[in-house]
Amino acid sequence: GAGxxxxxxxxxxxxxxxxxLRCDPISGHVSLYWYRQALGQGPEFLTYFxxxxxxxxxxxxxxxxxxxxxxxSISTLTIQRTEQRDSAMYRCASxxxxxxxxxFFGEGSRLTVL
Amino acid sequence: xxxxxxxxxSMFIQEGEDVSMNxxxxxxxxxxxxxxxxxxxxxxxxxxxxxxxxxxxxxxxTAQFGITRKDSFLNISASIPSDVGIYFCAGQLQGTYKYIFxxxxxxxxxx
Numbered sequence: 001g002a003g004x005x006x007x008x009x010x011x012x013x014x015x016x017x018x019x020x021l022r023c024d025p026i027s028g029h030v031s032l033y034w035y036r037q038a039l040g041q042g043p044e045f046l047t048y049f050x051x052x053x054x055x056x057x058x059x060x061x062x063x064x065x066x067x068x069x070x071x072x073s074i075s076t077l078t079i080q081r082t083e084q085r086d087s088a089m090y091r092c093a094s095x096x097x098x099x100x101x102x103x104f105f106g107e108g109s110r111l112t113v114l
Numbered sequence: 115x116x117x118x119x120x121x122x123x124s125m126f127i128q129e130g131e132d133v134s135m136n137x138x139x140x141x142x143x144x145x146x147x148x149x150x151x152x153x154x155x156x157x158x159x160x161x162x163x164x165x166x167x168x169x170x171x172x173x174x175x176t177a178q179f180g181i182t183r184k185d186s187f188l189n190i191s192a193s194i195p196s197d198v199g200i201y202f203c204a205g206q207l208q209g210t211y212k213y214i215f216x217x218x219x220x221x222x223x224x225x
Contacts, residue, residue: 033213035215041117042118043157043204044116045212045213048212059212101206103147103159104159105158
């Protein structure tokens with residue numbers, strides 16, 4: 001697609017439920033990143049893929065968080081047994097390839113856990 | 115999570131003034147990116163820097179990749195009201211493809 005597309009834009013869920021956030025990167029972009037951004041703060045790195053391979057997941061807060069990109073295009077970030085502290089904006093970004101520099105962001109998915 | 119030191123945290127300036135902000139770290143970076151974020155929007159890329167010492171301009175914006183590879187600077191000349199927003203730096207950590215973001219500089223322009 002023309003830009004990075006994320007869905008849903010807004011998700012409200014009850015504590016304890018699982019959520020899945022989707023990212024469709026720019027067509028042809030090999031690298032895909034997930035970030036979490038709290039209000040008024042900079043994006044915080046979660047994980048990174050090259051093609052379908054998850055190269056770095058050092059930023060995932062705990063084992064309730066997981067991500068996949070099975071066919072090297074669309075990626076899903078899953079949060080199991082959500083907690084209120086998981087409430088944040090989750091942002092996806094893509095780039096042409098590893099080390100190519102320019103990271104392009106989507107509009108984000110705003111998660112609210114009640 | 116890991117974030118870069120960015121300063122100043124916020125700035126109030128008069129329209130027409132020049133603005134400077136910077137990002138510093140104790141780590142070495144291979145690439146520096148500068149973004150602007152408007153309320154409710156995603157970060158938009160302004161400038162990308164790839165080599166130590168590189169100076170790159172984009173209109174009224176000029177950014178530099180520090181010689182030590184541990185810092186970067188962004189200057190905005192002759193500010194206008196639409197420059198209002200939050201500016202973030204992001205550095206690609208040496209030896210990884212991970213980008214670490216700064217804490218942000220909030221810019222307000224008074225007409």
